């Protein structure tokens with residue numbers, strides 16, 4: 001039998017935006033309505049296995065981009081009972097500043113990232129401000145440093161991290177964005193990260209307006225549906241609805257939600 005894992009979404013920051021700013025195409029409803037963008041990391045726990053998906057933005061990025069924390073990612077984990085050294089595997093869905101900061105805090109963890117993403121973030125596309133704007137050179141430097149310490153596993157496409165935890169390259173939002181498929185008591189769930197910022201991005205096929213490759217993005221929506229056991233098991237990367245659809249785990253004031 002494939003093992004089941006517990007999955008927790010930890011909200012570490014939020015920012016308010018207008019609805020029209022969260023979709024590529026015209027939106028349903030009032031485009032000027034407020035629609036928050038929440039920032040999450042995700043914890044996967046099984047027997048003797050602790051995997052963290054993404055590491056959030058760093059204090060330097062928070063300062064540079066005028067973002068504030070509800071609670072830093074590392075402190076949130078501590079309050080939930082996990083020290084950085086407890087994290088065996090660190091899956092980085094993509095290398096944007098709000099997903100790949102703080103790597104220096106997880107010195108013992110093995111980092112899992114797609115080859116296409118590393119090439120994208122260190123290649124000629126990064127000469128374009130429109131694309132490099134979402135990255136922090138500090139974060140990328142940290143990744144390269146860890147690569148030279150043999151602490152980065154660069155993968156291509158699909159990879160089984162542990163029985164019941166799979167990584168799948170989707171692309172679209174960035175060239176090598178990967179999603180995480182996890183077996184749980186609710187069946188297979190998919191942590192979509194920025195393959196779908198909001199539920200409405202994939203239900204309405206209306207992407208968030210940060211797209212590197214539109215074909216991959218749109219094909220990616222179908223792929224999410226193939227990978228998950230039902231639409232309800234797709235967990236978008238930045239949607240405040242996650243905090244309404246899943247119960248709050250009431251531990252030390254951390255905004256952590258039990259996905260499964």
Ligand SMILES: [Zn+2]
Nearest residue numbers: 094096173194
């Ligand atoms: Zn992103």
